[in-house]
Amino acid sequence: MVFAHGYGCDQQVWLDIIKGFEADYKIITFDYVGAGQSDLDAYSSQRYNTLNGYAQDILEVYQALGLKDTILIGHSVSSMIGLLAAVERPELFSKLIFLGPSPRYLNDGDYFGGFEREDLDDLFMMMDNNYLGWSRALAPSIMGNSDRPELGERLTNNFCATDPEIAQQFARVTFLSDNRADLPRLKVPSLTLQCSNDIIAPVQVGHYMHEHLQDNTLVILNAEGHCPHMSAPEETINAIKAYLK
Amino acid sequence: MNEAENKAFLDSLVDPASLYENAPCGYFSFTPSGQIIKVNKTLLDWLGYDREQIIYTLKFIDLISRGGRIYYEMFYFPLLQLQSAVNEINFDFVRKDGSRFPALINSTVIRSDRAELLAINATVYDITDRKRYEAELLEAKKLADAERSRFEFLSDFIPDMIWTASAEGKLNYVNKRFRDFFTLPETIIDIANIFHKVHARDRHLLLSSWVKAIRTGRDYQTQVRLLDGMGDFQWYLVRAVAFKNREGEVIKWMGASTNINTHVTAIEKLDEFISVASHELKTPITALLGSLQLMQKFKDSESGIKMMPRLIEQSHRSTVKINELVSDLLNTDNLKEGQMALNTTRINVAELLTASCPHVSAEGVFELIITCDAGLQVIADLNRIDQVLVNFVNNAVKYAPHSKKIFLTAEPVEDDQVKISVRDTGPGIPADRLPYVFDRYYRVNNAGYQYSGLGLGLYICAEIVRKHGGQIGVNSEPGEGSTFWFTLPMDQ
Numbered sequence: 001m002v003f004a005h006g007y008g009c010d011q012q013v014w015l016d017i018i019k020g021f022e023a024d025y026k027i028i029t030f031d032y033v034g035a036g037q038s039d040l041d042a043y044s045s046q047r048y049n050t051l052n053g054y055a056q057d058i059l060e061v062y063q064a065l066g067l068k069d070t071i072l073i074g075h076s077v078s079s080m081i082g083l084l085a086a087v088e089r090p091e092l093f094s095k096l097i098f099l100g101p102s103p104r105y106l107n108d109g110d111y112f113g114g115f116e117r118e119d120l121d122d123l124f125m126m127m128d129n130n131y132l133g134w135s136r137a138l139a140p141s142i143m144g145n146s147d148r149p150e151l152g153e154r155l156t157n158n159f160c161a162t163d164p165e166i167a168q169q170f171a172r173v174t175f176l177s178d179n180r181a182d183l184p185r186l187k188v189p190s191l192t193l194q195c196s197n198d199i200i201a202p203v204q205v206g207h208y209m210h211e212h213l214q215d216n217t218l219v220i221l222n223a224e225g226h227c228p229h230m231s232a233p234e235e236t237i238n239a240i241k242a243y244l245k
Numbered sequence: 246m247n248e249a250e251n252k253a254f255l256d257s258l259v260d261p262a263s264l265y266e267n268a269p270c271g272y273f274s275f276t277p278s279g280q281i282i283k284v285n286k287t288l289l290d291w292l293g294y295d296r297e298q299i300i301y302t303l304k305f306i307d308l309i310s311r312g313g314r315i316y317y318e319m320f321y322f323p324l325l326q327l328q329s330a331v332n333e334i335n336f337d338f339v340r341k342d343g344s345r346f347p348a349l350i351n352s353t354v355i356r357s358d359r360a361e362l363l364a365i366n367a368t369v370y371d372i373t374d375r376k377r378y379e380a381e382l383l384e385a386k387k388l389a390d391a392e393r394s395r396f397e398f399l400s401d402f403i404p405d406m407i408w409t410a411s412a413e414g415k416l417n418y419v420n421k422r423f424r425d426f427f428t429l430p431e432t433i434i435d436i437a438n439i440f441h442k443v444h445a446r447d448r449h450l451l452l453s454s455w456v457k458a459i460r461t462g463r464d465y466q467t468q469v470r471l472l473d474g475m476g477d478f479q480w481y482l483v484r485a486v487a488f489k490n491r492e493g494e495v496i497k498w499m500g501a502s503t504n505i506n507t508h509v510t511a512i513e514k515l516d517e518f519i520s521v522a523s524h525e526l527k528t529p530i531t532a533l534l535g536s537l538q539l540m541q542k543f544k545d546s547e548s549g550i551k552m553m554p555r556l557i558e559q560s561h562r563s564t565v566k567i568n569e570l571v572s573d574l575l576n577t578d579n580l581k582e583g584q585m586a587l588n589t590t591r592i593n594v595a596e597l598l599t600a601s602c603p604h605v606s607a608e609g610v611f612e613l614i615i616t617c618d619a620g621l622q623v624i625a626d627l628n629r630i631d632q633v634l635v636n637f638v639n640n641a642v643k644y645a646p647h648s649k650k651i652f653l654t655a656e657p658v659e660d661d662q663v664k665i666s667v668r669d670t671g672p673g674i675p676a677d678r679l680p681y682v683f684d685r686y687y688r689v690n691n692a693g694y695q696y697s698g699l700g701l702g703l704y705i706c707a708e709i710v711r712k713h714g715g716q717i718g719v720n721s722e723p724g725e726g727s728t729f730w731f732t733l734p735m736d737q
Contacts, residue, residue: 008319012327076319115311122312122337129335129347130316175315197278199306200318224278226318230326231277231362 001025002067004058006076006100007174008167010036013075017229020237028065032057034166043166051077051177055084059092068092071244075099075229076200077174080182087185096190097240100226101209102201103179111180112204120175127168183212191217191243193236197224217243271348271369277325277362279304279317288369293341310337310345325354325365335372347376406502410485412495414459423502426471444470444478451483462487462495468505479506525570533563573702587626587712591736594621594655594663601634601653610649611642617655622736623663625713630733633706637667637729640702645671648726657735662715666730673723682719683707706731 001021003014011029018027031038032054047053058081061067072093074082079101086093104113106120190213194206203220210218219239223232246254265272271288275281281299289296292308299308306314313336324331332351339345352367397420400407406423410416416434423429427439443451447469458465465485470478485500536559543549543556595617605611623630634653641651648669658664674682683703710717710731721727 006319009323013323115315119311119315122310123315124312126310126312126316126335126337130320198318199314225322227323227326230323 001071001073002028002030002058002061004072004074004078004082005029005031005035006074006078007170009075012036013227013230016233017073017237020233020241025071028061028067028070030057030061034163034170040163040166043163045165045169048166048169049173051081051173051179052084054078054081055088058082058085059089062089062092069094071095071097073097073099073240074101076101076226077177080177080179083179083182083186083190086188087182090187093188095244096186096188097243098190098192098209099229099236100195100198100201101192102205103183103209103212104177104205105175105200106178108178111208112202114199114202114205115175123175124168124171127164127171180208180212183209184214186213189215189217191219191240193219193221193228193239195221195223195225195228198226200226219243271371272367273305273369274364274366275305276364279306281305281308282364291340291346291369291371292338298341308338310339313337325352326362329354329356338369347372405504406481408500408502410498410500412459412497414455414498417497426473442472444472446470455485458485458487459495459498462489462493465498465500468509471502479504480509481505522570522574526567529563529566529570533560533567536560536563573705587629589624589626592623592625592627592630593619594623594665595619597627597630598634598653598655598665601631602638605638605642605651612650613638613653614650615653617653618657621655621657621663623733624736625733626709629709630713633709633731634665634667636702636706640729641667641669641671641727645669645726647671658732661735661737662732663735664730664732666728668726668728670726673725673727674719674721675723676721679719679721683717703729 003011003018005011005013010031014029018029021027034040034043034048044053047056058072062070062085068091070093072082072086072095074080074096076099079096079098080103082093082096082098086096102113104111105115106113107116192206192209192213194201194203194209196203206218206220210216219242221228221232221235221239223235225231228236266286268285268287271291272283272285273281273288274283280301281303282301284296284299289299292299294303306317309317316334316336321331321334330351330353334350334352336348336350337345338348349370349372350367351370352365354362355364355366357363401421403420404422406426407420408416408423409418416436416439419427419429419434424431427442429435429438440448450467451469454467455465464487465483467483469481469483471481473479481502482505483500483502485498487495488497488499490496536556540553540556540560543552595615598615598617602613605613638651638653641648648671650670652666652668654666654668656664683706707717710733713733715732715734717729717731719727719729
């Protein structure tokens with residue numbers, strides 16, 4: 001069972017969930033390049049300019065560990081990253097589990113993704129603000145120390161997105177991606193877990209996923225918010241177990 | 246009342262509810278689903294809501310911008326799950342009227358025995374002012390950066406070397422010209438490299454005057470020789486002024502180094518010229534004074550009267566010499582100001598050559614041999630051109646006294662020019678001095694021969710010929726003699 005963390009996080013987010021499965025499955029968790037403890041030198045803004053670059057991360061983990069016959073659980077944007085990986089190498093995956101997925105975050109004509117472009121600009125600005133807090137980064141840059149301030153100090157709050165520029169690019173790639181056309185290409189059976197009150201991935205998006213995927217099961221959780229694996233780990237574990245049974 | 250009772254009494258006077266409500270920052274608490282369960286008056290005032298409009302009605306994400314909501318779900322909430330406290334997260338709050346204000350939020354979490362998240366307690370600090378300062382500071386920084394790059398652009402453009410130094414005198418910026426001159430790499434200012442190119446005899450001066458300027462804060466100025474790319478030392482004027490703050494403390498030094506080699510050598514030449522000119526004038530004036538004194542002495546004696554014609558002749562010669570020297574000086578001044586006017590007429594070159602220099606032919610020491618086509622004509626200022634010829638011939642007499650024949654030749658050359666040459670068979674001019682003979686104040690420094698004059702003659706000749714649109718030059722082989730020549734446009 002392979003767990004792929006979502007945007008803005010790293011593999012720590014799975015702590016509560018894997019407790020429910022480690023007795024029955026071999027568990028693999030990992031950090032994408034640019035997240036958590038990954039080697040930032042391996043980051044290439046060109047490779048990670050599309051979600052496909054992250055899909056290659058998954059396939060490289062599979063290759064390195066010789067994984068096959070796996071269940072891949074992806075949270076948030078990792079649902080789509082996992083889907084891309086499974087479209088490319090379906091034989092490696094027996095089932096996919098999508099936790100709060102969205103193939104398209106922006107509203108587009110009749111399609112309801114939940115966000116307008118200006119919402120995202122607002123988010124990007126917020127990210128800047130929270131990375132470039134006065135005390136940590138702006139002051140030294142104004143005082144003329146052009147050397148980059150210590151990232152470790154700056155990012156005490158942002159345990160996952162280690163480098164602000166990588167985080168910014170990942171945010172753009174995530175929120176501006178459109179993977180609706182990839183949904184029908186998935187041959188692997190899948191489960192969509194959608195929360196009942198998630199502004200990032202609203203229930204409408206869950207229904208859209210379900211309608212456009214082959215062999216998909218949709219479950220709406222009682223849990224609210226975008227992180228049921230953290231806020232309601234038991235319900236999440238039970239829903240996954242019920243599907244796998 | 247005993248002490249414990251007193252403390253209990255005093256404690257009872259503290260009103261936590263009032264402190265909570267009226268704190269200068271906002272307080273609120275919410276459940277993991279975001280449901281707000283308590284909020285203080287300060288935050289209510291900031292938001293413009295009544296208490297009952299929020300409590301158990303709105304969620305935290307209802308009070309923040311839409312971008313903030315994404316941030317809440319993707320960053321903030323996962324952080325709350327993993328940490329016991331999350332500090333200094335910047336959210337934009339949205340007031341009831343739709344307006345926004347930026348705030349920093351510090352949050353602590355309350356967990357159950359099983360470590361389940363139960364509630365979040367948060368403090369809110371309005372950072373509107375700070376944001377404004379930040380924006381202004383950023384703007385100021387942008388402006389300063391733009392100014393800086395403008396300065397660097399300009400300073401790279403200037404032919405002088407420009408540099409700045411810290412108050413302690415350490416170089417911290419040099420322009421492109423400076424880097425190129427001292428072959429410094431892009432980022433390093435290597436003092437050893439710079440010092441290496443300062444003339445060994447100027448290094449002490451450069452350093453000691455710099456140290457003195459730094460100690461006193463007074464403007465810095467010195468002249469040193471620097472080694473240029475061609476391997477020659479050139480004179481530079483090194484100057485620096487101190488930038489001072491309002492308290493009069495030096496903040497930095499702004500410096501410039503200018504090549505003043507031409508200037509310095511010109512002054513050296515002028516000094517030499519003045520000494521030569523004084524000397525030259527002094528000789529005939531002394532002779533004249535001598536003649537006059539003798540006339541004064543002998544004017545009443547019979548035998549003295551006989552000496553008068555010779556003394557008068559001597560006085561006359563001295564006066565003519567003085568007159569020549571002064572004319573040369575005046576001519577130079579006119580030339581310098583570009584005031585030479587030409588009075589041109591049609592001139593038969595053969596007649597010009599024949600009539601020129603009667604003083605030389607009359608003396609009978611030197612023979613002028615003239616070769617010229619009878620029909621050659623030029624349009625020129627007769628007196629000026631004659632002046633050039635006389636100068637050439639006089640030079641031949643002066644510098645080649647043993648060359649008894651002087652050849653004056655005129656011939657048509659290409660481009661419809663007439664070339665007029667004056668050749669002697671004297672010692673010639675060394676090749677390394679040839680390029681300078683037409684320079685102002687230049688005198689062929691040939692110690693083996695007597696010479697006199699200001700070194701202006703050939704300079705004036707060159708100016709006259711140039712003014713006529715002709716060329717002037719000299720060919721010389723040491724031991725073979727020299728040929729001074731000039732060309733004039735032919736009249737057809």
